[in-house]
Amino acid sequence: MMNYIWGFMLIAGIVVSLATGRADAFTDSFLASCTDAVEFTLSLAGVMAVWSGLMKIAEESGLIDHAAKALRPILTFLFPKEKDSQTLAMMIMSFMANIFGAGNSATVFSLKAMERLDAENGHSPRASNAMCMFLALSMSMIQLIPITVIKVRSDLGSASPDDIILPSIAAGLISMAVSVWICKLFERKSPDA
């Protein structure tokens, strides 16, 4: 899937830029993207190392097990087959970080969770149901305070920069409900192999 999407995006970009005479813009952006990706990784590397370090403390002190146990009721609905408390903890942390607007930290936890889910799935090329559910939730997780948008709004002189908070949460919840519903629907049709 990714092979086709990626190939399509690049080739479509090249074809359109040639057709519209913007090949130079394409080349500029191609080179700039390389730098951007490395810079973004570097900025992420610090956060990633720090959170991995802190989570190691939480793991060795047993805090992670406690957190996973406390949230078991919700988690068994979403991830009925997931028993590993480390994996569950990484997913919870990712959701929490997302909700509280710590995007980079959320990425860190998510990637850790995906690595663990992949190992539990036997490094199979077919995504497990738990992976799909985790993705469905991550792609629709709400954020309590969309702080960057509010900042932009107030900079632009909005009379009430934060009156978008409640509609945002409501829209996010609707999006999440649809995502989880579709995911559960497919899960019932095709259980894990």
Added chain:
Amino acid sequence: MPDILSLLSIAFLPLLITIILVWGIWKKVPIYDAFIKGAKDGLKTSVEILPFLLGIFLAIGALTSSGAMGFLQETTRPFFEKIGIPQELISLILLRPVSGSGSLVLAQQIMEVTGPDSFAGRAASVMVGSCETVFYVLALYFGVTSVKKMRHAFLSGIAGYIAGVMASVYLCHIM
């Protein structure tokens, strides 16, 4: 209500770090050693995701810089008009799934033109506040695994995204 929420958001990280450290000391974990051990691990992961980020950034850059995005916007305009979505929002709806920072800049531009308290400005804000970068998440998350078949993760994400967009527009009408 928004005040309590923003306080929670601001206090989240410091509180969490405090709990982790205090709990660790209480349970007699060598916290500094554990931190270093974990941090080494984290650095490894960040190096591992660089190739995926490169791939994603290149593809997004190709689409936006070449004008392919603008072309897509023009061709889908009649469809969006039919379902009652203001045309200012079309580019945002198309860009949001692939680029978080790009769509934030775009939302800012929309608000500069239409005003932050206009309908389009508010809908754009709500959209950025509630809709996730679904394609980016799919590519990056599955990137660290051996998965080739995403199965229903793809459809769930897209369906959730469309629902989020529609809800953003509709809720801005009534709220």
